[in-house]
Amino acid sequence: MKHNQGETPALKIPVFVNKHAGSAEAVINSLAGRDDITVHTLLASDMQVAIQTAIDDGHKRVIVSGGDGTLALAAGILTDTETEMAIIPGGTLNHFAQRLLIPTDISSAIELAMHGKVASTHVAYVNNQIFLNTSSVGAYVTFVRTREYLERKMQYMTASILAGIRRLYHFRHTHIILNEQKIKTPLVFVGVGERDLQIPSVGQVKPDGREGLHLIVIRCHSSWSVIKLVFSAMLMGIDPLTKAKLVDNAIIDEVEVTLRSRKKSLTVAVDGELIKLRPPLQYRFKRDSLNVVVPEAKGGDK
Known part of the structure; x- marks a missing residue:
């Protein structure tokens, strides 16, 4: 994982919460009252359009809360852009967050999402479908x-x-x-x-x-x-x-x-979700293509 120096965004950071994630209510309550963010509670199917709008509006960092499937949807838009993805784990297993050593405790994850450093990490594709794990x-x-x-x-x-x-x-x-x-x-x-x-x-x-x-x-x-x-x-x-x-x-x-x-x-x-794809299945690895927010002292993902 290659580290870059992150900059504090001038705009309020948009937070996209999968409304069907098990921790959605707790995340929203924990974010209540902050004046440095805007919270968007969405269906997973609406996540990509909302994140693309945030990129187009010039946001340098977005925060995504949900499970691995939700994070993969977000990564599908954020890969190969300069926009940083911060994570508040909200799924059952949270494999991607664990791989990046992101805390599952909501308050700790929010603090990291707001102030953590940025590193690039790897993703993979099967045909044109991205996956993280x-x-x-x-x-x-x-x-x-x-x-x-x-x-x-x-x-x-x-x-x-x-x-x-x-x-x-x-x-x-x-x-x-x-x-x-x-x-x-x-x-x-x-x-x-x-x-x-x-x-x-x-x-x-x-x-x-x-x-x-x-x-x-x-x-x-x-x-x-x-x-x-x-x-x-x-x-x-x-x-x-x-x-x-x-x-x-x-x-x-x-x-x-x-x-x-x-x-x-x-x-x-x-990433735990079932999709339909046309054969043959072409798997490929893509290095250092997604900018993620990680603990400063615990970078070094391979």
């Missing part, structure tokens, strides 16, 4: 669908556990062509930045890891083989499984994934 094809897509259905009846964590169990029971493969190689797999995972492959941090962004897209392809042929792989990963991490040719993983700048399907569009998970 992860994208996947295969089992995770059906997992998200199941979890969203169950969330209507129960809490997020319970829904996630039951969705995982159901996906194991209804095991499915995805047939893909990865760089001209045919592979039968339940899951293709692409992360922004190198991921830790050792317990207890499997899947998390690796501190001081390599830049690029971390491609992980699982090679399993049944529910039982997936269960064995999960337990093996818990005991040994993914590196030994790579040597055993149960998992392919590599750090790359771009990759093409084609699903062997007659469908004109494919469902792809990006």
Whole structure:
């Protein structure tokens, strides 16, 4: 991550809050009474137009409050501009904020958003869709669908556990062509930045890891083989499984994934959201293209 010297904006800083974020009410209450900001409570679908208007009006910094999906929408407009994105985490997991060491405490996040320093960070694309953390094809897509259905009846964590169990029971493969190689797999995972492959941090962004897209392809042929792989990963991490040719993983700048399907569009998970894209899926990594507000002493994102 490359640091730049931020300047205090002359205009009031616009704050865009996803009205459906779980912390929206708390964020709005915490911002009440400030005379150096303007608060806009929006649907996620209206976020990009509002942020583009702020850029056109000359704002040097905008503050966005929401989960990873909301932040990705904002980043889609702010990437390759001089406008800085400050973040008040408002989602369930807040992976992007964690990667940048942004506090999840609302008051601390607001203080940082107003006065923090600026650094450039990396993003990725699948076709023309930006993502900040992860994208996947295969089992995770059906997992998200199941979890969203169950969330209507129960809490997020319970829904996630039951969705995982159901996906194991209804095991499915995805047939893909990865760089001209045919592979039968339940899951293709692409992360922004190198991921830790050792317990207890499997899947998390690796501190001081390599830049690029971390491609992980699982090679399993049944529910039982997936269960064995999960337990093996818990005991040994993914590196030994790579040597055993149960998992392919590599750090790359771009990759093409084609699903062997007659469908004109494919469902792809990006930052926890499901979208439809036309194949082939072209993944690419873009360095230092988004200006974000981060803690001064804790820059250095890879």
